[in-house]
Amino acid sequence: MGKFIVLAALLLLPVLIFTIVRRTGRKHPAGHEHGPAHTHRHIGHKHGGMLSIDYFAYSSKIRGWNPAFKVVLSVLTIVLCIALDNVYVSAVVIVSMAYLVIAAGGLPPRDYLSVLTIPLTFILISILAIVVDFSAGPVGQWHVHIGFGYLYTTAPMLKKGVFLMLKILAAVSALQLMILTTPSSEIISVLRKARVPGILVDLMNLIYRFIFILMDVFARMKNAAESRLGYRDFKTSCYTFGSVASNLLILSLKKAGAYYDAMEARCYDGELLFLEEEKKADIKVVIPAAAFVLYLLLLWYLTRQAV
Amino acid sequence: MKKKQKIALTVSAVIALALGVVPAAGAMHIMEGYLPVAYCIAWGVICIPFLVAGWFSIKKTLTGHRKSITILAMTGAFIFVLSSLKIPSVTGSCSHMTGTGLGAILFGATAVSILGIIVLIFQAILLAHGGLTTLGANTFSMAIAGPLVSLGIYKLSKVLKINKHVGIFLAAALGDLFTYCVTSVQLALAYPSAQGGVATSAVKFLAVFAPTQVPLAVIEGLLTVVIIFGLETYAKNELTEIGFLKVG
Amino acid sequence: MKKRILKADNLSYVYGNGKTALDGVTVEIYEGEKIAVIGANGSGKSTFFLNINGVYAPTSGEIVFRDMTVNKKTLNELRKNVGIVFQDADNQIIASTVKADVGFGPMNLKLPKEEVLERVAQALAYMNLTGFEDRPPHYLSGGEKKRVSIAGIVAMKPEVLIFDEPTASLDPINAMMLEEVLAKLGAEGKTMLISTHDVDFTYRWAERVLVFCNGKIIADGTPLEIFQNGEVLRQANLKRPAMLEVYELLVESGVLAAANAYPRQTQELKEVLRDSKVILGDPA
Numbered sequence A: 001m002g003k004f005i006v007l008a009a010l011l012l013l014p015v016l017i018f019t020i021v022r023r024t025g026r027k028h029p030a031g032h033e034h035g036p037a038h039t040h041r042h043i044g045h046k047h048g049g050m051l052s053i054d055y056f057a058y059s060s061k062i063r064g065w066n067p068a069f070k071v072v073l074s075v076l077t078i079v080l081c082i083a084l085d086n087v088y089v090s091a092v093v094i095v096s097m098a099y100l101v102i103a104a105g106g107l108p109p110r111d112y113l114s115v116l117t118i119p120l121t122f123i124l125i126s127i128l129a130i131v132v133d134f135s136a137g138p139v140g141q142w143h144v145h146i147g148f149g150y151l152y153t154t155a156p157m158l159k160k161g162v163f164l165m166l167k168i169l170a171a172v173s174a175l176q177l178m179i180l181t182t183p184s185s186e187i188i189s190v191l192r193k194a195r196v197p198g199i200l201v202d203l204m205n206l207i208y209r210f211i212f213i214l215m216d217v218f219a220r221m222k223n224a225a226e227s228r229l230g231y232r233d234f235k236t237s238c239y240t241f242g243s244v245a246s247n248l249l250i251l252s253l254k255k256a257g258a259y260y261d262a263m264e265a266r267c268y269d270g271e272l273l274f275l276e277e278e279k280k281a282d283i284k285v286v287i288p289a290a291a292f293v294l295y296l297l298l299l300w301y302l303t304r305q306a307v
Numbered sequence B: 001m002k003k004k005q006k007i008a009l010t011v012s013a014v015i016a017l018a019l020g021v022v023p024a025a026g027a028m029h030i031m032e033g034y035l036p037v038a039y040c041i042a043w044g045v046i047c048i049p050f051l052v053a054g055w056f057s058i059k060k061t062l063t064g065h066r067k068s069i070t071i072l073a074m075t076g077a078f079i080f081v082l083s084s085l086k087i088p089s090v091t092g093s094c095s096h097m098t099g100t101g102l103g104a105i106l107f108g109a110t111a112v113s114i115l116g117i118i119v120l121i122f123q124a125i126l127l128a129h130g131g132l133t134t135l136g137a138n139t140f141s142m143a144i145a146g147p148l149v150s151l152g153i154y155k156l157s158k159v160l161k162i163n164k165h166v167g168i169f170l171a172a173a174l175g176d177l178f179t180y181c182v183t184s185v186q187l188a189l190a191y192p193s194a195q196g197g198v199a200t201s202a203v204k205f206l207a208v209f210a211p212t213q214v215p216l217a218v219i220e221g222l223l224t225v226v227i228i229f230g231l232e233t234y235a236k237n238e239l240t241e242i243g244f245l246k247v248g
Numbered sequence C: 001m002k003k004r005i006l007k008a009d010n011l012s013y014v015y016g017n018g019k020t021a022l023d024g025v026t027v028e029i030y031e032g033e034k035i036a037v038i039g040a041n042g043s044g045k046s047t048f049f050l051n052i053n054g055v056y057a058p059t060s061g062e063i064v065f066r067d068m069t070v071n072k073k074t075l076n077e078l079r080k081n082v083g084i085v086f087q088d089a090d091n092q093i094i095a096s097t098v099k100a101d102v103g104f105g106p107m108n109l110k111l112p113k114e115e116v117l118e119r120v121a122q123a124l125a126y127m128n129l130t131g132f133e134d135r136p137p138h139y140l141s142g143g144e145k146k147r148v149s150i151a152g153i154v155a156m157k158p159e160v161l162i163f164d165e166p167t168a169s170l171d172p173i174n175a176m177m178l179e180e181v182l183a184k185l186g187a188e189g190k191t192m193l194i195s196t197h198d199v200d201f202t203y204r205w206a207e208r209v210l211v212f213c214n215g216k217i218i219a220d221g222t223p224l225e226i227f228q229n230g231e232v233l234r235q236a237n238l239k240r241p242a243m244l245e246v247y248e249l250l251v252e253s254g255v256l257a258a259a260n261a262y263p264r265q266t267q268e269l270k271e272v273l274r275d276s277k278v279i280l281g282d283p284a
Helices: A002-026 A031-039 A052-059 A067-084 A087-104 A109-116 A120-131 A155-179 A184-193 A198-227 A234-265 A283-303 B002-021 B037-064 B068-084 B100-107 B109-127 B135-159 B164-190 B197-234 B236-241 B243-247 C045-052 C075-081 C098-108 C113-126 C142-154 C172-187 C199-205 C223-227 C230-235 C242-252 C266-275
Strands: A133-135 A142-145 A150-153 B094-096 C004-014 C020-030 C034-038 C060-065 C082-085 C160-164 C191-195 C208-213 C216-221
Touching (some): A067 A087, A067 A155, A067 B037, A087 A109, A087 A283, A109 A155, A133 B197, A155 B109, A184 A198, A184 B109, A198 A234, A234 B068, A234 B197, A234 C082, B037 B135, B037 B164, B068 B109, B100 B135, B135 B164, C020 C191, C034 C199, C045 C082, C060 C075, C075 C082, C082 C142, C098 C113, C113 C142, C172 C191, C172 C199, C199 C223, C216 C223, C223 C230
Parallel strands (some): C034 C191
Antiparallel strands (some): A133 A150, A142 A150, C208 C216
């Protein structure tokens, strides 16, 4: 019983920390966001919800936070999750990241979970391969005979599987902090600051913009094909999909030329210069974040024997 | 006996859940958090020479034809969009192409390595597929190993004078299968089996992913043939326009 | 006498595939002119625009901006002073936020950051886009995208503004908004060239019309001159504006006196009708 209370307290501590953060976050109300967020909700889902993450990032209430700070916090948390490999750390990260994105960022829990479960197939299948092993003889606590040998598992293996799953969920949660609150254009600007070669950053900026252009074109071509029964059965679907895709490529190459002309018309001279404005890293947010990281380290240090 | 039944039931339930309920069956992106730190770094380091080669080739292309920046970017965006589209499926589950083979055949392996890593970053931040710490491992399997095999088979089938469309099918399908094998080995190296070591573990990963990955490879091969067929019919000019990307 | 701002002298342009798009185009453009450029698709309008903005280098002939003959060195001077708003905003908006896109041109002009910020704020206010700064273009409507693409050019403060088929794919409200913007720019004395298929718009807005056909300018004159020239209309496959037709019908049928009023807008027609009450016969 005592153990549970301690555990619960441990889990809730970061939530407490981030409540303070949330208060600070509220001091920068992205007021103008409320209107557009509503009017554009359907637009965000227009692409079959495929790029809903992008939409969530733009409507996040903590979008105004310094992007470099969010990226660093997120990456640092991911690294701590996998380097410390500690189940308590994993649990704390899962809870606190969810809290931060949902409570401070204002993302509906349902949407948060829908993104968190995207890698579920991969997690389940790959963990299945880890918790079950082959053997010639009947070993382990549980086993089944499968012709030439035995499939077996043991309690430690199951435990390892569950812990691994928690670790992955924690790392994914930490990644979510970044992707659900920071638009990609801002993440790319952080890469530029981190001295990633200019050509790569330019390419990323262009690719990010072009992705949406192509999605739009594709949606229109697909509807046109659908209206002409292009998806009536599997064989037709394959043919239609291939034709639409090759058309999309042709069209994107034509657009590439038009885009280059438009860039040159605005005096583009071999270097993509975008206006980027510095969002100040608020000390009231940075300090709790640092405390959170230290807390994770402390937690690992105190429990490293227990696991 | 009862225990056996129980575990058999659980195992089948998990498989059914994984294959049936969960919608996405795309390429095998290794998730964020799956690999221990040492493996993240190691795979990243292995990618470096390929990426450097790709970077120089792209830089050369860009100094030669400045206009190719938008073409390269459109190409990258195209690969991303292609890989995020729901492809036709017989089972009703939702799966995606990787675009690896198509990219390699059209644009060459060097350009695809750089575009590939960018696409993988966008898949991580826009689709939550894959991750940042596993970027090295994913880049190696999907943007380097797969395309190289695809391109190799494509060229080989040209030399052997195999029917062009069969060659393209084999290049795309086998490239996909190879990616899936590399990923399985990557997983096995990080999580070797207690008894059989890396080899047993690799067999296990291959086995559990086979139901999603093998049909996917076949469909990818078919679709790649249809796409290239369409391009050849309608866009000879545009194809020569991207020709220089292949040379670089 | 107005000052000449731009001159194209015997301009020819041949595409890489050997297709001649411009064939000896000579034209002089004066400060503050409002010019409509009309002609069928593929008649060379867009190629002409890309040439006088310096994106395409003419195969032969030359372009003179004010007193400067354009060459490789002065190319950027031309691009800076002649801005194009492209037909499809989705072929022009390059950055991932409205602010960054509107700032793209000014950044390329290598202006100090404070000035870029100021120009962006001004251009956004001008296009009624204040509050849209951090919006990504992919969550904007068609009309909003058009406004962003215009703001991106306005922020560069060019002396000559070119609009390539600006009203294509705009809904009536946005088309009206566009005409208001054009009026605002006109009041500031900007020189403007607009390509369009809308003869009614041409008739009510333009002071001068250039008619393109197969890479040549086949007619250059006031809207009235152009639309009364049956030969030009036939050659360029153009309709006559409804307002002109109606006015001439009214004159023909004797409702209006055969005066040379030629109203261009509904309001002007109203005035003409009111002034000719005598002929109509006052109902009272």
